[in-house]
Amino acid sequence: MPLDTSSYSLALLRLDGRRWNELRRIHAQISTQAAVDGSSYLEMGNTKIICTVTGPAxxxxxxxxxxxxxxxxxxxxxxxxxxxxxxxxxxxxxxxxFELSYTIEQAVQTTLHTQNYSGSTISINLHVLTQDGSLLAALINAATLALIDAGVPMSDYLCACTAGSTTNTASSKGAPRPQAALPGLSSLDEEADDPLLDLNGLEEQELPFLTVGTLGASEKVVVCIMETRVQATRLEEMLAVGVDGCKRVRSIMDSVVRDHGKRMVDEG
Amino acid sequence: MPPTSSQLLLSPAELSYLHSSLSLTPPIRPDGRTTTQFRPLVAESGIIPSANGSARVCFSDGTEAIAGVKAEVEKSQWRPGSTEQSLQVDEDGGDDEAGQAGTQGTGENSWISMSIEVPGFRDDDALPVFLSAMLTEALLADGKLKDRLWINRRFHWKLYIDILLLSAPLSYPLPLLSLTTHLALLSARLPKLKSEGDEDPLFDDDWEASTYLYPRDTKGACLDRPPITLLVIAVGPNFVFDPSKEELAVAEAVIALSAGTSDASTLNKNLRLLSIRTIDPPSRLTPLGIPDALSSAATGSAPLPPDEQLAAREGTDEHGVWNPPRGGMKRAVLAQIIKAVIEPGGVAQEVMDGLMHVEV
Incomplete structure (x- = not known):
């Protein structure tokens, strides 16, 4: 289904009304299930994930x-x-x-202190309830929260988000766009070639995007996956926007964990 | 996923203790519940916007399940037998309006498909397959649901019910899955049909105008409700609803009963029994206790050869020595169970009424 993203250049608003650097609503809960060691529930927009962690056992x-x-x-x-x-x-x-689970496995390995638990297994079960873009990013964030709830020692939050890029330039389209013929709009088009943060499902179908995961706020990239084609010149700013988004995701996840901790102390 | 979670490790002495306290009148359950009392649960419905109906149920022991109901329009297969029937209806009801009358008995079993995902099991393993067979059986035995999926002579709804068990199956997850499915179906809505007759179906895109799969009256009360399947165990002369893991380990018989609303009249809220299945009780695999008379450690004599020991055991019925139960349950107990489930104000009624109050 082709999607009309050309309206972006007019108002600089995306399909769901966000600006280029705005995240969708992130809502998370931890300790949602009593029968496992760690569990979490994460919503990134309409992508909803439940994660349970058993172990180290x-x-x-x-x-x-x-x-x-x-x-x-x-x-x-x-x-x-x-x-x-x-x-x-x-x-x-x-x-x-399989690829998603392998990526998460490798990413989680970089932050967990697995050397303390020789011979044991940490099993992470992820359930995707609804998907609307940024699936890998949401899976990684949910896994991090559940691992924190399970109390597995880790060096820092592993947080991820996606970044994309609008492809409005005539050169990337290959064909001249009708709007470019209008005199006033051609200059606007150049500016409208923006990187976008946290793509939803429709945008993911249309635009090139990458998923980036960093270790806390350290700008240390541990996951970077891109399955679409994009001009090499655009990559740098996409990555920069993605890393910046990860920092904001981290602060949101941190507040979730702190709130939960406070509630546990209050309730005894 | 460690496989140990499904097997409970209790000694013969513990099993014997549990069994004898459950055989008392009234029975004493390890968690202090009465015989018909369920474990407390947390439930919510309508949680997934991308599904027609959905629900989440969380039992107090931490087991949790999510069910999603999704309906898709599918082309009906033309079958020689079915045309005859619809022709007959045409004669009875006149012109196009016969479509509504034709919904009686036109549903097919294949229009409902159920899949259950249990962590640590493949989808073709015995447990998920058996569970989904039991739940589907009850839905189909109800008879009215599949007829409601009929759109016109050429199209029907195909109902996909996906149930995810989010936690390891600590106790037999049948009641949990059944309650979750019940809630999901109760909240399921289908878009309103705009086209008429046998045209390609066209639906109203206003979700507010959609109709409930299980119709409700103007006040929002349900005229019909999905069936529920309950798990009951028999211990001696007693029976116990919603058994926990420990109680299952000493059960003499485990049965699953499905109850649904009766089709005669929806006003009198009588329930009827839709299906009964016996389930192989896990207690058959428990280790048996050895009475003192046969124990070489207690008597000091040389142990008997295995076949003689077996024969000697046969005769003993010593109190306090655990023998894995053999045989089934008494008929009188089964009759009592059925009565307790379907009588007005019985367990099934109580569970359904409780679930009606779950808010979206």
Missing amino acids: EGRRVGGGGSGGEATIQVEISVAGFSGVDRKKSGRGDRRI
Whole structure:
């Protein structure tokens, strides 16, 4: 379904009314489930994730060989059939799901102190309830919150968000745009070629975007995934906007954790 | 996911203690509930905007499930048998209006599809398949739901019910999943049909105008409700609703009962039994206790050979020594259970009324 993103250049407002550097509403809860060690619920706009963490606990031996003094991290993602617009049952061994879980596994490894738990397993279960863009970013943020709730030692928050870029320039489109023929608008077009923060589902279908994850506010990028084509010159500012977004995500997640901690102290 | 969570580790002495306290009159349950009392739960419905109906239920032991109901328009398959029926209806009801009359008995079982996801299990494992079979059975036995999915002679709604168990199955998750499905179906809405007759269906895009899958009257009270499936265990002369993990470990029989609203008249709120299934009780796999008379450690004599020991055990019925139950339940107990479920003001009624008050 082609999407009309050309209206962006007129008012500099995106389809859902945000400006280029605005995040969607992020709402998160931790300790949502009593039966597991750590759990979280995260909404980024209309993307909703539930994450549960079990462990570090003695897990199933995989293969039989020792894992070299480090905890094994298992990430399982299940996408609910009703999560999208059309009902779709994701089969086992879906390549995309496998890639997502591998990315999260690698990312989480950089912040967890797995060397303290040799021979044990930390299993992260992620359930996607609804999806509307920024899926990987939301999964990473939910996993971080659940790991914090589980009390697994980690060096800093792992926070992620997406950044995209409007492709309004004539050169990237390949064909001259009708609006460029109007005298007053051509200069506006040049300025309208903006990086965008935190894309929703419709924007993701239309625009090039990348998912970036950083370690806390340190600007240390641990995840950077991009599956679309974009001009190399645009990449730098997309990354900069993404890293900046991660800092804001971190402050939101931090306030969620602090609020929860305060409530636990108050309620005893 | 460690597989140990499904197997409860209790010693024969503990099992015997649990069993004898549940056999008392009145039975004493480990968590102090009465026989028909459910565990406290947290429930909410209408939580997922991308589904037609959805619900989340969280039991106090931490098990949690989310159900989503999604309806899609599907082309009906033409079948020789079905035309005859609709022709007959045409004669009865006259012209196009016969469409509404034709909804009686036109639904097909394949229009409802259910899938259950249990963490640590594949979707073709025995547990999820059995659970979804039991829940689907009750929905179909109700008979009215599938007829409501009929749009016109060429199209119907296909109802996908996806249930996610978010936590490990600590106790047998059937009541949890059933209650979640009940709530999700209760909150499910279908867009209002704008087209007429056998045209390609066209729907009103105003969600406010949508109709509930289970119709309600103007005051919002339900005229019909989805079925619920309850789990009951029998211990000696007693029965216990909504068993916990420990109680399941000493159950002599486990049965699942589905109850739904009766189709005669919706005004008298009688419930009827839709299905009963017996479930293999986990107590058969529990370790057995050895009476002193047979224990070589207590008597000091040499242990008997295995076959003689087995024969000697057969005769003993010593109090306080755990024997995994064999056989089923007494008929009188089953009759009592059914009565307790479907009588007016019974357990099923109480559960349904309780769930009606769950707010979106």
